Each structure stands twice: as structure tokens, then as C-alpha cells.
Amino acid sequence: MKYFVPLLSLSIALLPATGFAQNTPLRHHEQQRGSSKNGTVTGRVLLADGQPAEQVSVRLKGSERGTVTAADGSFALKVPAGWQAFVVSCLGCQAQEVAVEVQPGQAVALPPFTLARGEQQLQEVTVAGAKSLNQSTPSAGKMPIAPLDNPQATLTIERPVLEQQQALRLSDVLTNVAGVYVMGTTGGAQEEIASRGFAYTSANTFKNGVRFNNGIMPEVSSLERMEVLKGSAAILYGNVAAGGILNLVTKKPLFERGGSVGLRVGSYGFVKPQFDVYGAVGESRQVAFRLNGTWERADSYRAGVKSNRVYVNPSLLFRLSPKTELVIEGDYLRDNRTPDYGIGAIGYEIQESRSRFLNVADATNATNQTSATATLTTRLNSTWQVRAVGSFQRYDNELRSAARPTSIVGTTAGRRYGDWQRGLQRTQTAENYYLAQVDLTGMLRTGRIGHTVLVGADADQYNTNTLAFISQAYDSLNILNASRVLGQPKGRVTGFDAMRYNTRTLGNTRRAGFYAQDLIGLTDQVKVLAGMRWSYQETPSDVYTYPALALPATNAPTVAENRRYDNAFSPRLGLVYQPVKTTAIFASYSNSFTPNSGVDVRGNNLAPSLIDQYEVGIKNDLFKGALSANVTAYRIVNSNQAQSVLPTDPRFATAATASPQELAGQVTSKGIEVDIQSRPVNGISLIAGYSYNHTAYTRSNLYEDGSRLRYNPAHTANASLYYSFANVFANNNFLRGLSAGLTTYYVGDRLAGRNPRLLDPTTGKPWATNGTASADAFKLIALPNYFLFDASVGYAYERFSVRFKMANLLNELSYNVHDDNSINPIAPRTFATTLTYKL
Known part of the structure; x- marks a missing residue:
């Protein structure tokens, strides 16, 4: 930059x-x-x-x-x-x-x-990556404490790294973070992210500290940085999954005038013009603006897949007084693309291909996402601050697609190997999200003990309206020769517009939380971080079911109401010992919760599952802060996971529901992570990491103890090396703008498919998920390990810069898989060039 x-x-x-x-x-x-x-x-x-x-x-x-x-x-x-x-x-x-x-x-x-x-x-x-790992305090942590004082693994990827690596998607940014990975790309419209064995749902993904719907791939060009809080963040944000959270921080207004315009072109018809302008409004020193945006269109290495995106990110900064600032930010994304559930599998065997496309020609996935956020920050005095946030988000999606490729013929009896009866699916989703949040942070002393204090409250509400249509058979084809349709069954649906209503679900989730946290400086070397959150959640939903034979205009639905009321406490306790100023050894315990949707044998709603998390580690600043090297080990235990009550249980016969559940299962995740990051030194900057994770069922009546959970790689490793030749060619104005970089990312030992189930002792058949016996012989799919190597070369002269990138140099082939059906190949070797002019 x-x-x-x-x-x-x-x-x-x-x-x-x-x-x-x-x-x-x-x-x-x-x-x-x-x-x-x-x-x-x-x-x-x-x-x-x-x-x-x-x-x-x-x-x-x-x-x-x-x-x-x-x-x-x-x-x-x-x-x-x-x-x-x-x-x-x-x-x-x-x-x-x-x-x-x-x-x-x-x-x-x-x-x-x-x-x-x-x-x-x-x-x-x-300026390129001026801070190392332990010098950036994530704003998502809500407290003004340095990473060395925080008994938690955190990591920040700054804007210069995104530019050097020409990051296009969030998955490109995640290759710099040990232990945070893409677990699937179901439908090709989103990147499903996870960490430490737990998926990052929309509850775990944030933009500028506010939750956003991650059902669509977020835009990376507007990011100033990406913040990662690994492990529990429940004390700050309520019912987030145990693995951690992501916070995407967008570019902010500046009073100095400037900006850039650029164009990125790449393989498979990729074109992406983009712009970014900022400055004071007129001659004002109290109001500044920023506006950035992109348009993008592309074909794909997947036959028949196309995409088209428009994104705009405006923001205003108001200096209301010397101590008070108001930032108003907007965000608009329109994303239209071809839904793509991948290449299919036959009998839990992947039929290798990179381009095979199994959807119908007129399939679409259309999404519009709009948000507005206002953040008011006022300094009460030199050590105390109040920060208030209000936000609104609108999310609209319509999916018209063939269903995921399931029940593909695996034998030659009666039908050909690979025959598949293709059906259609259609859904419409509208969501309104509202958030209000206020935080008070500051410092005080009690005698010789210092305190850094956070006290806050938040409340949010989701209004959702989801319309699902009846999935129906459409035609038949063979997935090994998908270009030839085999036949059209009787009574088939003729197209998306002829599909009939199935259900409409109206949801109105309301949540509130109160939290307090204190970093206590007992001595220069010993600190304690302690806090507690209380969360309350209402989850009412009304499901309208339409008669299958009724026309959409004359449907008379039946209504099923469901009301849930949950609350939970989320404590946090951490200890930090700093034998020297540049080293911190820490240990922490935290607790998070996950609401459950099932009911017990008496018909009562299940209580939330409480998840215990333990973390120890060491953080080091080396070579006068030029290099940070951190190591973290963790253990996460969900000891009261919801599981089915089996028919062999005496309570099943008198249960008030056909599928009773209980909080008796257990899942345990354990692992280690290494994060290394440097500041630029003599033109060289480095990011590296390694993670090991083992997430398994450690108590279950459906699965064997020790069975690994799917999609989580046992090992990941990453390294990124960037070099600027400015020092070498300091006296040569023409060559001093030359730079080069290399990024490598390893993903190993993952499982997909379906976990084999224990056998019913009376029938000898596997248990099904509803507690009844099933003839299904589920299997796991071992996915290929892979190395990704990306190389880039850049050149800047005066206000012009150009960057060239080759991704997946070795043309590695592997897959992101959901169950045994949505099998999406990773991208092959691709090329991209970005030309930028600084205003």
C-alpha cells in the first residue's frame, strides 16, 4: 500500500x-x-x-x-x-x-x-504489514488489552497481506490462519468455515462487530483486516459455536483525499473492475467519507457454472466533538450464480472429475444482502470510553436448483451403474436482522491492583420467512455421461414455476445478553482475566404446511406452533504469567452454549448444551518485536450433546413424541496450533502456521466411541513469504517497486460420507437417526490430502501497480464434500492479473 x-x-x-x-x-x-x-x-x-x-x-x-x-x-x-x-x-x-x-x-x-x-x-x-501477531489488538475482543495480556489465541490479517496475495475469497485469507479452514462448499454459493472441529455458522461470522448472514460469500475487496478470535467468544457474543469467531473489518473514512481504481482479470473469463475513493466532505474537518465497490462476472472450470456480483460499501465519519465520533456504514451485495452440488458419488466412491456438472441449465441462486451500521464512540475521559452500535441487515435469497445428487445407482441390477433420477428443489428466504449493543470500557485501580474493565449489553432479533416448495422428480440421467438425459418419469414436474408450495416457516428469534469482564493486574508479571455473561433467547416459529395437491393460489395450510425459551450463563477465567516483557504463558477456561431443537421423552424442549473449553499456550515476541511465535493447545468437551433415545430404552415406549432425545452424548475436540508472523524486515515478511485437531464422539448410542467427526482436517499447515526489492534497488527508481511472494497451504486427513452406526442388537441392522433400525450401511469417505502453492509477482511505479498471480501451481485435485453427495472439486491452476492506479 x-x-x-x-x-x-x-x-x-x-x-x-x-x-x-x-x-x-x-x-x-x-x-x-x-x-x-x-x-x-x-x-x-x-x-x-x-x-x-x-x-x-x-x-x-x-x-x-x-x-x-x-x-x-x-x-x-x-x-x-x-x-x-x-x-x-x-x-x-x-x-x-x-x-x-x-x-x-x-x-x-x-x-x-x-x-x-x-x-x-x-x-x-x-507500508506493508507494519504489525506482527502480538501487536494487533482485535476490535472483536471489545477490550483495549494487548494480545500478550489476553489468555486466548488471536490473529489479525491486515490489508497489505490481502493485496500482496491478491485475495479474492475469504478462503484465500484463511490460508494465513492455522486451524481455521473451509469444511465444505455445498451448492457452490458459500464457503462453510470451521475451526477446532466446530462450524462457523452465521452466529460466528461478524462484519464490523455485527453478525451477518454467511449464506453467501462475503466481498473481500472492502476489507481493511480480518480478525480471528480462536476458542470461546460466548462471553462477548452469546451462543456462538465453540471453535471461535471471524470479524471482517471494512475500510474506514479518511480526511486525506485519495483512493484507487483497478481491474482484475483472470482464468475462465474472470473480470472484476473495482474502485475506492475517500476524503473529507468539502473542506470539512468534521465529516469524511469512503466509497468502494466492485462488479464481477466469471465463468468456471465447472461446465455450465457462471456468476455475477455487484458490491458497494459506503461509509461516513462524523467528528461530533473532540471526544465523540459517529461512523455510519452501509453494505450492499447482489450475488447471482449457478448453484452447483458437485460431481456426485456412487456407493461412497468419488467418481473423479473436475468439470462434470449435474444441475439443470436454468438453475439459479440469487441473493441480495443489504446492511447499515451506526457506531458511536465517546471518550468520557482519558481512560473510559462508551461505544454504542445499532445495525440492520436484510437478506433475500431464491434458490432454483436440482436437488443434491443422492441415491445414485451403485449396482447394474435393472439399471446402469451411475443412473440417477434428478429432482428439483426451490426455496425463498427473507430475513431481517436488528442489533443494539453498548459497551463501557476503562481502567481503574483498587489499591496496588490495576483493572481493565468491560461492561456491556446487547440485544438482537431475527425475523425470517422461508418458503419451501415440494421437491419432485424431473428427469433421469447417468452422472458419468450427464449430457444425455435418459428419460422423464410419469407425473414429473415440468419446471420450477410448476412446483407447489410445501411449507412456510415464520421465525422471530429474540436474544439479549449482559456481560462483564475484568483484566486484573495482580503484579507486573501476573494477570487474571475473569468475566461472566448471562444470555436469554426466545425462538418462536410457526410452520404452515400446505396440502400437496392444492394449487398455490388455493392452498389452505395447517399451522404448527413451536415456542422455545432458553437462558444460560457463560463464564470465563484466564491466567497470564509474563516472566519477561516479551513472553506470556497463559491458561484459560471458558464455557459456551448451543440451543437444541429437540424434545425429551416428556415432550419438553431440551435445554441448551453447555460446552467446556480449556486452553493453554505461550506467546512470544522475538527479535525486538520483529517476529511473533505463539503455540496453543486446547481441549473442548460437549458432555451433554443431544442424541436419540433408542427404542431399547424403557422410556421410549411411553415417550410423548415419536423421536425423543436426551442430553447424554459427548463430543471432544483437542489439538494444537502454531502461529508465526513477522513485521517487514529488510523487505521480508513471513506468515506461517500449523494445526492438529482430533474431534470425535467420546460417548454416543449411535456411533462407536472414537469415531471422528467429518470434514475436519487432522492437519493443516501454511506459509507465506513476501519480499520487496525496495532495499536492493533503493537507488533505482524504476526497479525499486518490484516485489514477489510465495504462499503454500496444506490440508490433510479429512473424512466425509456418513459415520457408520452401531447395530441394533435385536435386528443386527444399524440404528437410524430417529432411533429406529435402518438397513443403510453408511461409510466414510477418505478425501485426498493436498498442497496448494501460489506465486505472485508485483511491480509499482509512481501511481501505477500491477500484480500477477498463479494459484494452485501443481494443479492439485481434491474435494470439499458434504455427506456423500455434494462433492465439489477445488479449483485447478488459475492465473490472475490486477492493474491499479492510485488517485
């Missing part, structure tokens, strides 16, 4: 160490510590227009002791007591000194002064 920077004029404000910004990496113990021989100097650096100035040097004169300002311009530096001189400097400014008396065991603020402009003008600055 390039910025054209004029002479800088900065001022230092007489402010104590703040710690109120969401992304402030200011260490808690740096603010609180004190001793008989040392004191702390604090302050804040601002640009002339009032914006915080990051990475400004503050140094104790005559020593190597110093620091740089954080994202909000704040700094804190521990120094010996007595009169001390400090040098404040930045590129483009004339260094100046200030002297101050430091009292033992106390914090003192530097007096205000203004840095004068230097005589040397900086024409161009190249």
Missing part, C-alpha cells in the same frame, strides 16, 4: 495514557506498574488535523530505551526516576526534546508541545 505524504505537522497533547481505543496495543502492565526506582511517562501524539499518529518514536535521550505510539497515538514508557529528557521524532518532522521530572512509582504526562516541520520532504512511503 502506498501513501503520498506531505510534510507532517504533529502535536503532542498533555494526556495520560488512554487505552480507550479498540485497537490500542498498549500493555496494561505498562500503565499500572511502578516501583521505588522507576516511574512511567505517558502521552499521546496527534496529527495536525486531530487524527492519532501511529508509529511516532518516543525515546529516552542518551539511552536505547524507547517506544512508538500505538494506533490511537498513545504511548507509555517506563524510565528511571529523576529529571529525564525525551526525544520525539517522526519522518518528515524535526526532532525536538522535552524534559520532565519523573517521580518514583508514579505516572507523569509529558507537557504539550508541537513538532516543527523538517526540511526533508518524504515523497512516497511504502
